Amino acid sequence: MATQDIEPGSEQMLEKDTRETLVTVVRHGLLLLWSFIVLFPLYWLASMSLKPPGQANSLPPDWIFLPTVFNYLELVQQSDFVGAFVNSLVMVGASVILVLLIGVPAAYVLSRYDVPMERDILVWILSSRMLPPIAVVLPFFIIFRELNLFDTRIGMVLMYISINLSLVVWVMKAFFDGIPETLEEAARVDGATQFQGFMKVVLPAAKPGIFSVAIISFIFAWIELLFGLVLTSFEAVPVTLFVYSFIGSRSIEWSMLAAASMSMIIPVAIFLIAVNKYLAAGLSFGVVIKE
């Protein structure tokens, strides 16, 4: 804006300049308004988790208070919470590793080979995302009881894989499409097998894609409630179910509930910020990176 020199006496220029200033002011006004809408609920939850239990619900609210980690300490002493948190970390983590092992090689094949009916296969893969989880979990609830997989971490890992496989295949196919084939051809000329070419040349080049899709898969599994609700009762309870049963308890300890929710949100928020550059590519199933 500063590049537009205003010549003395040029009213038109001056008018344009005021208009641009006005646009800028309105733009930032609206953006600040949305920033407030985004931040206030998060601030409120965080502040409630940092208030001593008796002070959490006082109205008018105590805007100024002495923050305390009391609620978090109480929470960590609850073996239910720690167990659920660890469960979620282990189950979601394992599911992400497995879904990458299953999905990334498949995406590579779909990207590099002439697979018959490729479009139909891709839509079929996407359709696994269209199936409502409740319709998927019903049969698995019955089968898991037969197979003794009910309320086990293994069973939950399998279900978490089902949420993310379509995402991994689609995004990674798009990433592989963007890596020139000449790279592998050069490696093959040097005597590498197709597999070695994939491991040593293609995978390193696709690292950002793998990284972002891993984190997005982690998030989608981490926030999932239904599978925990239906398929676990005690041993394999995920942290979402812990928070849910907390809401359901008769006498709600608001500040503890806030602390439990915050400890679920913080790791995900850090992940989101870490991959924010690749988020669009991952969330759009790989469509955006083609631009």
Place this chain on the structure above:
Amino acid sequence: MSTPTQTETSNSQGLGRLSDLWNEYLPYWFIAPMVLVMVSITFFPGAYDLYLSLIEEPTTNIFAAEFAGLDNFRTAFTRGGAFHSFVITVTVVVSALALESLLGFFLAALVAGVDDSSSIKSFYRVLFILPMAVAPVSLATIGRLMLNTEVGIIPYVINSATPFASPAFLSDMPLLTVILLDTWNWTPFMFIIFYAGLSSVPDTLVEASRVDGAPLWRRYVHVIIPYMKPVVFVATLIRMIDLFRTFGVVYGLTQGGPGTATQLVSINIYEQMFINNQVGVAAAIAVVYLVFVIAIANIVIAKVGFEGVWD
């Protein structure tokens, strides 16, 4: 001396044959696990839901099952309230999708227009994705904390700062509350994809339309949005699919109530199965829901098509 050498040779031959097999059929090894898992999470549940919906008592022994015809479907759509829950679901999906798309696009356009040199641009971009970090069940927590008629901050502010009496959000307007909470949660999804799409529109294209003297809205409708059509299409499609999966926020917030005011199809199925113990009815609704969602998604895909998305 010679024995170990021989063993080594034969060993490497055996391994060599294995590795030949591995290399020759590499694409098959690579794609097989995915196909296996995909079959077991698509065809299997669909077929099993159908099976459960057609029999009297749930049993894993197919030969002992008693065929029930369409009884379960009839029950689902009479006493089961299936129709009502479909209406609720479609209402939530359509309104939330519209709100999230429009708001997401508007915010993306606002941020894209911020001066490139200012660091505040990336500040907005990062800040606006934060609501996605909130799991649906945590969002339900936030909703219950802030909207509670006795201790919630929002009713308090409305009562004390405006002349109006605050509505009881969760009992007077539960559906709207659910839609607005979901909008807060998932507008970032649309924002981040639209923002990336807008950033990919070449400056020359925008400049050219500006020189034409076209008003702002026409520039968007006729130049910018058509250019990023694949992005708009995919973002909307995926968000729509995910909206049909909604469960956690509503179940944590209202459990489908008050009454059945927010009883989404997914909540209806859950309750038929685990509260009423009506496995057949639950499966019948699940089958209809499956077909319904896949049909809608495929109609959208066929109508708009993946042109520009693929090749």
